[in-house]
Amino acid sequence: MLQRILRRPEVEAATGLKRSSIYEGMAAGTFPKTVPLSDKAVGWLESEIIAWQKARIAVRDGANEA
Incomplete structure (x- = not known):
């Protein structure tokens, strides 16, 4: 099964993080690690x-409350 690999600009857009x-x-x-694609x-x-x-949504919605 193929999985899509996102580059940093896509990850920034999807997460709102810089x-x-x-x-x-x-x-x-606390954030997924990268997958090496080439030397650089x-x-x-x-x-x-x-x-x-x-x-993150589950945390917001209190799904992890004890």
């Missing part, structure tokens, strides 16, 4: 970005 916030989230383990290019799996969005 580059620094994306990389800070990756370092903290990376991307993110669209499915992982969608899962991240759904998790």
